[in-house]
Amino acid sequence: MTNQHLTSSDLFATRAEALAEDALEASTATYDYDGEQLEREERAALRRVGGLSTELEDITEVEYRQLRLERVVLAGVWSEGTLEDAENSLRELAALAETAGSTVLEGVVQRRQRPDPATYLGKGKAQELRDIVLAGGADTVICDGELAPSQRRALEDVVKVKVIDRTALILDIFAQHAKSREGKAQVELAQLQYLLPRLRGWGDSMSRQAGGRVAGGEGIGSRGPGETKIELDRRRINTKIAKLRRDIKAMKTVRDTKRHGRRAVGVPSVAIAGYTNAGKSSLLNRLTGAGVLVQNQLFATLDPTVRRAETPDGRLYTLSDTVGFVRSLPHQLVEAFRSTLEEVGDADLLLHVVDGSHPDPEGQISAVREVLADVGGDSIKEVIVVNKADIADPEVLDRIRRHEKHSIAVSARTGAGIEELRELIAAELPKPDIEVDVLVPYDRGDLVSRLHEEAEILESEHVADGTRVRAKVTPAIEADLSEYVVA
Template sequence: MGNAFPQRPSHQERMLLVGVRRPHMSVRDMQRSLDELVQLVGTAGGEVAAVTTQQMKTISAHSFLGSGKVDELKKMVHDEKIDAVVVDDQLTAVQNRNLEEALTVRVLDRPSLILDVFALRARSHEGKLQVELAQLQYIAPRLVGRGEMLSQQAGGIGTRGPGETALEVDRRRIRERMTLLRRRLDTVRAERDVQREKRLQSSMPLVSLVGYTNAGKSTLLNALSHADALVEDKLFATLDPLTRRVKLPTGREILLADTVGFIERLPHELIEAFRATFEEISYAHLLLHVIDLSDENMEVKYHTVERVLHDLGLTEKPTFIVLNKSDAGHAVPRFAADGIKISALHGQGLDELLRCIDAYFSKHFVTLELLLPHTRGDVLSELYRCGYIREVRHEPEGIIVQCSLLASAAKKFSEFIQPCEHSPSPTP
């Protein structure tokens, strides 16, 4: 079974969004989630034709929504010429199937829309494999009784990734495809492990950008590294990790890595499929948690990211809070009082951010004296890139270097280390 990607419809799909307010949710929480759903639809290439909301006192096991709301949706689908309905919650296979039968159009829930956006944004071979695996894991229990309706669909939003061909096969073939995808991912990840090992051997400190999707991480990566990573005002513009070199004020270099943005209620299947990608963060020496200071929901989004980091076992990582878009004049919330204020787009505060990173690593460096053979200029060059060089003397026995290195990186140069009783303390 191949990975068949359906063609996009010739027109922009008209979507009807259904906001859901569960008993524990405030009106503001419902509206915030619905606003994010609007962004997801836009990122997926759809048009929000109509929006309706429903306060849920009880959940219908049959169709999620009550019969009165379903009748209302039928009329809206007809009147607004709707192509698909998106429910801002998670539906069971039975609920999804019954709603599609009642409304006679495709029905998506929030997780399936997020999966579709991931399928659209994946660019690397590994990213595409991860998304397809996540989609198959989500789709498999929803295949029963859907074959006839799916065979009539023309590959719109919610059918990207594994595609129509994958959706019509039986569960046995789905399981076979998932097994194949896992094997291919194991191969790709083994190659990435080799690349990571080379990065770690470079001795340069690794700093990872984390944050809610669309907080400005890619813009910050570009601003600090003077590179051209993809920057779009869309959710999940960065799906595949990027790593760039960045020079600190002292001249030492670090590796700065962009990562997948987080989002509230990220589908479990995506977290599992992308776990290896998320866990790349675990190799970082320092995290920069980027927050959009102009976002009125910044605190909720901050805690969403913190929960995902907790689930990945990364809450103990040293972290700087970076307050992006601070030039708009918004007040700094109490939870981020120690944050570093910047504007990645306009370059404000970037020098201070780099100084803070530099100062952090200076405190976590060890001071060493090394004796290098005269023929090992390559080692001296690497020391300049990843450490603080205090003194270099050319003696008959070799090159004497007094420097400060990240403790974890110092092991690489162990063969050259000499006793250093009176070395100066490291300074930024």
């Protein structure tokens, strides 16, 4: 008979062949396209194998393992404000964790006057957290605050999985999103400053390196205490921090030169600032057609984008998109990104974008203004732009507009209110106020073109010797026209 009973070895061989064919098909599907892929998609596609040593009881079950994202449990301490504030903060932490590529399983909040100095959460709550971690199969706990090194170690000893804090999470997201050389250097500097006080060592890392010339066999009288490995690491990190600061300072000079060049020709500047994921890049794209990356993720924009734009009456200005802010933004990041944030401090007008659909838009406004005050952005003329008006509660929009007198509601997604915003920008930007009467020769058409772009033309006519123009100009253009002024 052709249909004989198959032996167990035959079954195993047949199954192995099928698995090999499946693997080959998957490999072919994966590598058919070898072009440019979006980095965010690549990161989102990364999965980790959970529980390699404990999840499975029999190695033959390996084919049934599922690749999955890092699974996290959130923990927070509610020490001030309302319960709604505490829950909103934890929701924001969940959004941060998902942006970093995690799956959020659960979140817990403990009501305390202040975080426990030993384990952040109280001893009983830490044990309860351990039970939640075990029940959900989580491999990371994220705390909604900045942990002292001793708190992190003590909490890890209780929950038996990796523990990180809000600062480390934000730094990780920044590291994923940094694209430019300057952005990467700023993030690395912030990470090293965060890591330095958290170095820990044990075993060989706490023993002394050979000091003096003992390594060369010099013998008696040449042995010194040397450095421990942790001291060596600390020295190397300090050296790297010093180098990064020098590099960022040099890059800042280039940025300043470009900015001063724009100022020299009298082009006014508008900066877009606001809470992360409020829709700043979408607004930039609406106003300029810049084509900047837009994603429903926190900190999708790190590297500032500067684009040319034009008012309805034809005046040129620059529009710059900046990194988003967040509550309790790590001070290392504020310091590292200071040169980037100075784009805001030097602007003529600030568009402060607020997410109108957020549960606590007023809290976002306060958090942003707190950071802006650190970089000198609190003295600039500010317009509150309430974005996402198409999905926001009308009562919330009315409340913000009543509280913030200089505000406008728009929707970058639908385009509602964008034309009104353009008109508002034109009205708020500084206008040329020096009146001149000049006769520009026909071979200086560049000056006439510049007048039409940057000045307010009052009167213009073509005469035998050139173009006679009466206009209101900026000091920069006035200097260039000085030799053509009509007496």
